[in-house]
Amino acid sequence: MKYKTKQRAALLDYLETRRGEHITVADIRAHFEALGRPIGTTTLYRQTDELVREGLLRKYIVDENSAACFEFTGEQPTKETLVHCKCEGCGKLLHIRCGQFEEMRRHISADHDFAVDARRTVLYGLCSDCR
Amino acid sequence: MKYKTKQRAALLDYLETRRGEHITVADIRAHFEALGRPIGTTTLYRQTDELVREGLLRKYIVDENSAACFEFTGEQPTKETLVHCKCEGCGKLLHIRCGQFEEMRRHISADHDFAVDARRTVLYGLCSDCR
DNA sequence: TTGCGTGCAAAGGTTTTGCATGGCA
DNA sequence: TGCCATGCAAAACCTTTGCACGCAA
Numbered sequence: 538m539k540y541k542t543k544q545r546a547a548l549l550d551y552l553e554t555r556r557g558e559h560i561t562v563a564d565i566r567a568h569f570e571a572l573g574r575p576i577g578t579t580t581l582y583r584q585t586d587e588l589v590r591e592g593l594l595r596k597y598i599v600d601e602n603s604a605a606c607f608e609f610t611g612e613q614p615t616k617e618t619l620v621h622c623k624c625e626g627c628g629k630l631l632h633i634r635c636g637q638f639e640e641m642r643r644h645i646s647a648d649h650d651f652a653v654d655a656r657r658t659v660l661y662g663l664c665s666d667c668r
Numbered sequence: 669m670k671y672k673t674k675q676r677a678a679l680l681d682y683l684e685t686r687r688g689e690h691i692t693v694a695d696i697r698a699h700f701e702a703l704g705r706p707i708g709t710t711t712l713y714r715q716t717d718e719l720v721r722e723g724l725l726r727k728y729i730v731d732e733n734s735a736a737c738f739e740f741t742g743e744q745p746t747k748e749t750l751v752h753c754k755c756e757g758c759g760k761l762l763h764i765r766c767g768q769f770e771e772m773r774r775h776i777s778a779d780h781d782f783a784v785d786a787r788r789t790v791l792y793g794l795c796s797d798c799r
Numbered sequence: 800t801t802g803c804g805t806g807c808a809a810a811g812g813t814t815t816t817g818c819a820t821g822g823c824a
Numbered sequence: 825t826g827c828c829a830t831g832c833a834a835a836a837c838c839t840t841t842g843c844a845c846g847c848a849a
Contacts, residue, residue, distance in 0.1 A: 540823050540828060547690065562813085577831035582814065584829095596733040599791075602839070604813060605732055622782045631782065637775040644768040650796040651753045657792035661729075665781040670849050673804060693838085708806040713839065715804095733814070735838060 538587045546574050550573050550586050552609035553595070559597070559630055561604040599623055599630060606630070621659045626667025669718045669733050675707050682723070690728070692735040693779055726787050730754055730761060737761070745747035752790045757798025761790075 538545065562581050569576045585607060588594035597606040599622070618631040642653045644655060682699060682743065691714050699754070700707045715736055719725035728737040750763040773784045 538830075542823070542829060544830070553683055565735060577779065578813095579815080579832080581831055598729060601729045601732070601736055601810075606707075622780075622784070624782075625785065633776070633782065635772075636778065637772045640769045641766075641772045645751075645753075645764070645766060645791070649756075649764045650752075650764065651764065651791075653753070653791045653793040654756065656754065659789070660776070660782075660784045661788035662782055662784040664793045669804075671803060673848075675805070706806095709838095710807080710840080711805055733837075 538584070542640075544580050545584055547574070547576065548581070549593075552588075553611070556609050556611060559599075559606045559608055560637035561606055563604055564607070568657055597621060597657065599659055600628075601660060623659050623661050624667055625661055626663050629664055631664060669715070675691060676713050676715055677704070678707065679712070679719075680724075683719075687740050689743060690730075690737045690739055691738055694735055697771070728752060728788065728790055731759075732788055751786060753795070754790050754792050755795035755798055756792055757794050760795055 547566045547569065548565065551565065558571075562578065562585060562595055565581055565585075566578055585594060585596070589596050589607075593609065593611055595610060597608070599606045599621075604646065620635045620638045623629075623630040624631070637653065642655060645651050645653055672728060678700065679696065681697065692711065693716060696712055697707065713740075714759055716725060716727070719740075720727050720738075724740065724742055726739045728739070730737045730752075750767045751766045753762040753764060754760075755762070769786065773786060776782050776784055
């Protein structure tokens with residue numbers, strides 16, 4: 538994307554207000570729909586793709602049969618890795634701060650020669666309420 | 669499923685020959701198609717669902733826009749957890765044996781109150797060839 | 800015979816693509 | 825002006841559902 542279009546600007550403004558939260562393309566679409574200034578679904582998919590490529594937005598695979606989940610981080614994404622945990626009981630998505638995960642990443646990188654991308658990874662399991 | 673149908677028997681026979689491998693419903697469908705004894709897609713989805721519930725089959729969410737991935741383990745699934753790593757570069761899916769992952773699971777369970785299900789979880793990143 | 804399993808056809812939901820239009824520089 | 829972005833409509837994909845038929849017990 539080389540041009541600064543109204544749609545892109547509006548999208549970025551909205552994402553800014555939801556920094557750190559989890560939203561889907563459908564959420565974004567609904568927001569602008571409600572505002573009376575809808576943005577085409579196609580455009581939203583293309584813009585979110587681009588923002589992911591630019592590193593301003595993160596994309597998570599949270600559930601095979603639901604929409605992709607995005608998190609806006611902005612220009613300076615926190616270095617700190619928030620591990621994503623998806624509860625298979627209630628569907629809740631949790632963020633946890635976990636040094637042990639970092640340690641495991643280093644180990645897998647060093648000993649198994651695989652570079653885990655914590656920003657794309659989701660741990661599945663059961664939350665405290667559901668276990 | 670309470671009945672032992674021909675389809676279920678054929679499916680189990682086939683899965684046995686591919687124990688420990690990763691296959692999709694489309695793969696299974698193609699196999700029986702090629703044999704000239706096709707099994708309906710609907711049936712395959714229902715039987716795989718059932719087998720997952722019975723614990724003979726594991727299901728992984730490997731990529732948001734591709735088919736679900738199954739692994740047949742049979743009656744006695746190994747206690748040992750094989751961690752799944754999906755390479756975002758070449759698409760390869762690796763199994764690794766990793767005690768550190770187990771340790772992290774215990775830690776997250778104890779300190780973050782979340783029970784990670786290693787059999788459903790996939791770590792995303794880059795393999796040795798792609799990093 | 801009873802009721803579960805099967806499989807076709809069709810729907811469901813998310814994401815992608817073709818193409819004409821409209822906007823940015 | 826020249827090229828890119830937009831967005832509608834339609835397709836692509838995987839998966840699920842409705843329903844009539846057929847097979848297991």
